[in-house]
Amino acid sequence: xxxxxxxxxxxxxxxxxxxxxxxxxxxxxxxxxxxxxxxxxxxxxxxxxxxxxxxxxxxxxxxxxxxxxxxxxxxxxxxxxxxxxxxxxxxxxxxxxxxxxxxxxxxxxxxxxxxxxxxxxxxxxxxxxxxxxxxxxxxxxxxxxxxxxxxxxxxxxxxxxxxxxxxxxxxxxxxxxxxxxxxxxxxxxxxxxxxxxxxxxxxxxxxxxxxxxxxxxxxxxxxxxxxxxxxxxxxxxxxxxxxxxxxxxxxxxxxxxxxxxxxxxxxxxxxxxxxxxxxxxxxxxxxxxxxxxxxxxxxxxxxxxxxxxxxxxxxxxxxxxxxxxxxxxxxxxxxxxxxxxxxxxxxxxxxxxxxxxxxxxxxxxxxxxxxxxxxxxxxxxxxxxxxxxxxxxxxxxxxxxxx
Numbered sequence: 355x356x357x358x359x360x361x362x363x364x365x366x367x368x369x370x371x372x373x374x375x376x377x378x379x380x381x382x383x384x385x386x387x388x389x390x391x392x393x394x395x396x397x398x399x400x401x402x403x404x405x406x407x408x409x410x411x412x413x414x415x416x417x418x419x420x421x422x423x424x425x426x427x428x429x430x431x432x433x434x435x436x437x438x439x440x441x442x443x444x445x446x447x448x449x450x451x452x453x454x455x456x457x458x459x460x461x462x463x464x465x466x467x468x469x470x471x472x473x474x475x476x477x478x479x480x481x482x483x484x485x486x487x488x489x490x491x492x493x494x495x496x497x498x499x500x501x502x503x504x505x506x507x508x509x510x511x512x513x514x515x516x517x518x519x520x521x522x523x524x525x526x527x528x529x530x531x532x533x534x535x536x537x538x539x540x541x542x543x544x545x546x547x548x549x550x551x552x553x554x555x556x557x558x559x560x561x562x563x564x565x566x567x568x569x570x571x572x573x574x575x576x577x578x579x580x581x582x583x584x585x586x587x588x589x590x591x592x593x594x595x596x597x598x599x600x601x602x603x604x605x606x607x608x609x610x611x612x613x614x615x616x617x618x619x620x621x622x623x624x625x626x627x628x629x630x631x632x633x634x635x636x637x638x639x640x641x642x643x644x645x646x647x648x649x650x651x652x653x654x655x656x657x658x659x660x661x662x663x664x665x666x667x668x669x670x671x672x673x674x675x676x677x678x679x680x681x682x683x684x685x686x687x688x689x690x691x692x693x694x695x696x697x698x699x700x701x702x703x704x705x706x707x708x709x710x711x712x713x714x715x716x717x718x719x720x721x722x723x724x725x726x727x728x729x730x731x732x733x734x735x736x737x738x739x740x741x742x743x744x745x746x747x748x749x750x751x752x753x754x755x756x757x
Contacts, residue, residue, distance in 0.1 A: 356425055356426050356427060356428040357375065357376065357377075357426070357428050358373050358374065358375055358381070358420070358422060358426045358427050358428060359373070359374040359375075359376065359427070359428060359429055359430075359431070360372075360373055360374075360413065360416065360427050360429070360430045360431075360583070361373075361374060361430075361431055361432070361433070362409055362412070362413075362430070362431070362432040362433070362514075362517055363432070363433045363434060363595060363598075364388075364405050364432065364433070364434030364435060364438075364513040364514055364516075364517060364595075365388065365434070365435065365595065365616065365617065366388065366390055366400075366435060366454070366616065366617030366618065366656065367387065367388055367390060367617055367655075367656070367659065368385045368386065368387055368388055369385060369386050369387075369388050369405050369408035369409065369412060370383070370384070370385040370412065371383065371384050371385070371409070371412035371413060371415075371416050372416065373416045373417070373419075373420050373422065373427070381419075381420045381422075382415075382416040382417070382419035382420035382422075383416065383419075384411070384412040384415035384416050384419065385412060386407075386408035386411045386412055387408075388400060388404060388405060388408065389401065389404065390454070390617070390656070391451065392695075394459070395707075396457070396458035396459055396461075396695065396696055396704060396705075397457055397458075397459055398453070398454035398455075398456050398457040398458075398695055399451035399452060399453060399454060399457065400438075400451060400452045400454060401448075401451055401452070402440050402448045402451075402452050402513075402516050403448055405513070405516070405517065406516075406517070406520050406580075409517060409520075409581060410580050410581045410582070413581045413582055413583060414581070414582045417582060424578075424582055424583050424584040424587075425584050427583060427584065427587055428587070428588075429569075429587065429588045429589070429590065430521060430573065430583065430587055430588070430589045430590070431566075431589070431590045431591075431592050431593070432514040432517040432518060432592040433514055433592055433593045433594065433595045433597075433598040434512065434513030434514035434517070434592070434594070434595055435454065435455055435512075435513050435595060435618075436455060436512055436513070436514075436530060436531050436534050436594040436595065436596075437455050437487060437489055437512055437531050437534040437535045438452050438453070438454055438455055438512050438513040439452060439453040439489055439492050439493075439510070439512075440452045440510070440511050440512065440513070440515075440516050441496075441503060441504075441506070441507040441509070441510060442507070442508060442509040442510075442511070442516075442519075443506045443507065443508055443509075444508040446509070446519070446520075446523075449503050449506045449507055450500065450503045452513070453492050453496075455487045455534075455618075455650075456486070456487070456618055456652040456653065456695045456696075456698065457486070457492070457695075458486045458652070458695055458696030458704030458705070459492075459495060459704075460486070460491040460492050460494065460495035460704075461486070461696075461704040461705055462495075463490075463491035463492070463494040463495050463498075464484060464485070464486065464488070464491045464704065466491075466494070467484045467488070467490055467491050467494070467552065467553075468484050470552055471484060471548075471549065471552065473632055476536070477630045477631075477632055478541075478630070479539050479540065479541070479546055479549070480533065480536050480537070480538060480539065480540055480546065480549070481533060481540040481628060481630050481635070481636035482533075482534065482536060482630075482632075482634075482635045482636055483632040483633075483702060484536060485536075485698060485699075485702040485704075486652070486696055486698060486702065486704040487534065487536075487635075487650075487698060488535065488536035489510075489535040489536055489537055489553070490535075490536055490537060490549060490552065490553035490555070491553075493510075493553050493554070493555060494553060494554070497554060507559060508558075508559070509525055509559060509561070510555075510559040510560055511525065511526075511527060511531075511561060512527070512528070512531035512535075514528065514531075514592040514593070514594075514595075515527055515528060515531060515561065515591075515592070517592070518570050518571070518589055518590075518591060518592055519561075520577060521571070521573050521574070521577045521581070521583075521589045522570055522571030522572060522573065522574060522577070522589050523571065523574050523576075523577075524570050524571035525561035525562070526561040526562050526563075526564045526568075526570045526591055527560055527561040527562065527563050527564065528563075528564055528565075528566055528591040528592055528593065528594070529563055529564065529565055529566070529591075529638050530566075530593065530594040530597055530637050530638055531594065532545070532563045533636065533637060533638060534594070534635060534637065536549065537549055537550060537553070537555065537560070538563070540628065540636070543563075544563075545557060545560060545563075564591035565591065565642075566590065566591055566592060566593040566597070566640055567590055567591070567640075568590060568591050569588045569589065569590055569591075570589055570590065570591050571588075571589055572585070572586045572587060572588055572589065573585055573586060573587040573589060593640060594637065595616075596614050596620040596622055596637075596646075596648065596650070597622075597637055597638070597639065597640060597646060598640070599612060599614045599620075599622075599754050600612050600614075600622045600624070600639070600640075600646055601639070601640040601641070602754075603752045603754050604752065605622060605624040605639075605646070605752075606624060606641065606644070607624060607749070607750075608624055608625055608626050608749075609623075609624065609746070609747065609748060609749030609750065610623075610624040610748075610749065610750050610752075611623050611624070611748035611749075611750065611751045611752070612751070612752050612753070612754065613734055613751070613752070613753045613754075614753075614754050614755075615654065615655060615753065615754065615755040616654070616655050616755065617653070617654070617655050617656040617659075618650055618651055618652060618653060618654060618655075618656070618698075619650070619651040619653075619654030619655070619730065619733065619734065620648060620649065620650050620651075621648075621649040621650075621734055621737040621738070622646050622647070622648055622649075623646065623647040623648075623741055623746060623748070624639065624644065624645075624646060625639075625644065625645040625646065625647055626643075626644060626645075627645065628645045629645070629647055629744065629746070631647070631740070631744060632702075633649075633699055633700035633701075633702070633740050634647050634648060634649050634699050634700060634737075634740060635647075635648040635649075635650060635699065636648065647741070647746070648699075649699040649700060649737035649740065649741075650698045650699050651692065651697065651698065651699070651730070651733045651734070652693070652694075652695040652696055652697050652698045653692060653693075653694040653695045653708075654692065654730045654733065656694070656695075657690075657692055657694050657708070657726055657729075657730065658671075658726060658727075658730075660694065661722070661723065661726055662674065665719070665722065666719060666723070674719075674720075674723045675723075677718070677719055677720030677723060677724075678720050678723045678724035678727060680720060681718075681720050681721050681724040683728070684728075685717075685721050685722075685724045685725040685728060686716070686717065686721060687712045687714075688710065688711070688712045688713065688717055688721050688722065688724075688725040689709075689710075689711045689712055689725060689728075689729065690708070690709070690710050690711075690725045690726050690728065690729025690730075691706075691707075691708055691709040691711070691729060692708060692726075692729045692730050692732075692733050693706035693707055693708050693709075694707070694708040699737065699740075700736060700737060700740045710722065710725065710726075
């Protein structure tokens with residue numbers, strides 16, 4: 355009887371997959387690289403078609419590594435970055451590259467949005483402020499700068515919604531993509547008509563909102579040919595990557611905290627009741643009735659990757675770690691501001707920029723690398739201060755890593 359679970363994760367720098375046996379744990383895993391395109395300052399885009407090809411590659415690799423047949427897979431679920439913006443035409447083809455959640459281009463549209471929707475109203479309705487990750491301002495930017503793309507658009511969805519759609523042919527919006535998009539009413543549990551009107555969004559672009567564990571359809575024959583999965587295999591709505599990480603790391607009780615490392619950086623705090631704060635985001639927990647308070651740095655691991663490629667001639671990370679380890683804490687006065695893609699929480703400033711401050715001729719590659727690591731750590735510390743300001747103290751902390 356089929357009992358393996360296939361999990362897919364759409365990450366910033368890699369698409370990853372695992373085959374999970376509920377009794378034995380992970381039996382196979384694979385990954386394929388994904389490319390982040392930053393063709394202009396503050397822009398962050400990827401190619402969803404690359405993700406879809408990666409899904410096929412890693413699915414077949416996992417089945418082969420496990421010695422499994424496609425009939426051994428009982429269900430499929432995807433997680434991914436949120437809230438990525440993907441536009442599809444009526445035939446389901448990608449209209450343009452995705453606009454990533456840490457893309458900071460629509461700063462003028464954000465300012466315009468804030469004049470129309472007071473911050474207190476946005477917080478009360480959606481659980482979050484209007485920020486660089488909000489979908490509404492990005493769609494306004496597209497209408498102004500790429501009207502031809504908007505004219506072709508028939509579907510609007512996120513990263514793991516896209517995978518579920520390509521697997522099943524059915525449109526859906528997982529609840530945390532909906533909430534973090536800034537288009538969803540937290541209290542009424544539906545798309546907010548006022549915000550949709552302000553952003554000139556046709557509600558028909560949006561899918562039905564689903565809980566993470568809801569089955570949204572079965573693997574289609576076309577998707578089966580592409581991926582090697584068995585047609586008819588159930589597919590669930592999936593989850594925001596950081597929420598899946600929180601759940602798998604055991605965040606359950608109020609006060610449980612997770613630091614999630616990756617291309618961006620998340621600090622997640624478990625709640626029994628919703629807490630809204632303009633400096634942070636609010637998400638639904640996988641466990642019904644619980645919530646996650648979410649701090650998200652626009653860039654953390656991606657800065658480390660950038661430094662390795664652009665400044666360290668592609669040196670091994672272990673080599674850079676060794677160089678940094680002999681530098682005293684504080685990097686001899688060298689300080690990094692990690693705002694390479696603007697910044698999301700807690701300052702919500704898409705125009706912020708990264709700074710390596712205090713350079714002198716005595717500083718080495720090791721000093722710079724340590725300053726980067728410390729600057730990222732200070733960014734996480736900033737979020738702990740925000741939580742403390744709300745009287746929220748971590749009672750248990752865990753760390754996970756992504757790519």
